[in-house]
Amino acid sequence: MGEFQNAGNLEIAGRRCALAGDPDGKALLLQLTDARELEDLPEEAEHIRRLSGESFLLAACCVEDWNDELSPWPAPAVFGKQGFGGHAAATLHFVTAELLPALEQRFPAASRRRIVGGYSLAGLFALWAACETEAFDAVAAASPSVWYPGWLDYAREHPIRAGHVYLSLGDAEERARNPVLARVGDAICELHRMLAASVDCTLEWNPGNHFRDAPLRTAKGFAAMLKSAV
Numbered sequence: 001m002g003e004f005q006n007a008g009n010l011e012i013a014g015r016r017c018a019l020a021g022d023p024d025g026k027a028l029l030l031q032l033t034d035a036r037e038l039e040d041l042p043e044e045a046e047h048i049r050r051l052s053g054e055s056f057l058l059a060a061c062c063v064e065d066w067n068d069e070l071s072p073w074p075a076p077a078v079f080g081k082q083g084f085g086g087h088a089a090a091t092l093h094f095v096t097a098e099l100l101p102a103l104e105q106r107f108p109a110a111s112r113r114r115i116v117g118g119y120s121l122a123g124l125f126a127l128w129a130a131c132e133t134e135a136f137d138a139v140a141a142a143s144p145s146v147w148y149p150g151w152l153d154y155a156r157e158h159p160i161r162a163g164h165v166y167l168s169l170g171d172a173e174e175r176a177r178n179p180v181l182a183r184v185g186d187a188i189c190e191l192h193r194m195l196a197a198s199v200d201c202t203l204e205w206n207p208g209n210h211f212r213d214a215p216l217r218t219a220k221g222f223a224a225m226l227k228s229a230v
Contacts, residue, residue, distance in 0.1 A: 010106075013098040017061045020045035025055035027113040028103060029222050030136075032070060032091070032122045033060045040215040047219030052226040057110035059103055063091065070118075070125040075149045078180045084148075092129050100135060113137050115225045117166075119218045120210070121145045127165075127191075131158040138164035138228060140221030143173065143210055146187040147180055155191060164228040165201040166221040167192055172209040181210075200228060 010017045018038050021029075029048070033041075038060060045058050063069040068085030075084040104111040115138040116126045123144030130139045131154075139162045146152070167188055174185025188203065195201040202224060206217055 010102070012061070012102045013094060015061055015063075015094070015099075017059055017099065017103075019057065019059050021049075021057045022055040022110070023057055023107050024109045025057045026110070027054070027056050027115055027137075027226055028107065028110040029056050029058040029140075029226075030095070030099070030103075030114060030116045031058065031060045031118050031218070032063055032095075032125055033118070034066050035062055037119070037214075038062060044215040044219045047216050048222045048226070051219060051223035054223075054226040056222070056226055057107055058222070059099075061095075061099060066121060070121045071148070072125070072128045072154070073150065078147075079178060088125055088128060089132075091125070092132060095129070096133055096135055115140060115222060116162075117141065117218060117222050117225070119143055119214050121148075124148055124151065127160070128154075130160050130162040130165075131155070134161045136162050138162050138166075138225040140166045140218070140225045142166075142168050142214070142217040142221045143170060143206075144188070145184075146191050147182075147184040149180075152187060152190060152194075155194060160195060160199060163199055164225055165195050165199055166204070166224045167195075167202065168204040168206055168217055168221060170206050170208045170210055170212060170217075172207075176210070 071084035072088040074086035077083040116136040117140030123141035192203040
């Protein structure tokens with residue numbers, strides 16, 4: 001693997017996309033983030049490199065409204081006052097119609113294998129996106145928001161189209177005081193059982209609550225999928 005590098009930034013259809021890794025890597029890792037998470041990108045990329053030993057190009061594209069742009073359908077607020085707008089379909093259209101073609105044109109080698117991933121609601125978006133399109137070979141969903149209202153019913157009716165899936169959760173996340181969030185442990189175990197019946201699916205438990213070690217947890221998912229069979 002060549003020397004690790006920050007590969008720069010792009011603006012695609014008005015959205016900022018930060019790049020790290022090897023432009024000629026063996027896979028394109030695609031992650032939806034917010035502006036705060038972009039600050040952790042170098043740390044996450046270094047974790048992926050250390051854990052996988054593989055070459056990759058990590059592309060992190062920023063969303064403006066986390067709750068609206070990554071939620072697959074509308075849902076009421078779970079914490080705070082902001083609900084979920086359910087505009088993930090528009091985000092996925094941007095990914096498949098604008099982002100992926102632009103990245104494939106610039107980085108054809110890395111784009112031969114595509115892994116979508118993310119943390120929290122972005123992890124849920126990655127899972128949902130892989131049910132809606134065949135554009136991704138693998139999914140790395142770290143502490144995904146599988147507590148989301150209606151998610152398990154959707155997952156039962158919409159088989160995932162990626163061949164490899166990584167799921168993780170913090171071992172304290174299901175002890176949340178919020179009763180909706182507290183469903184996450186049962187939900188991720190049920191999702192794992194469901195997916196493992198038809199695809200290569202791993203579930204890993206990490207120490208701590210939802211807010212611990214997000215860059216490392218996300219990196220562990222991407223690293224596992226980089227090492228999975230093509």
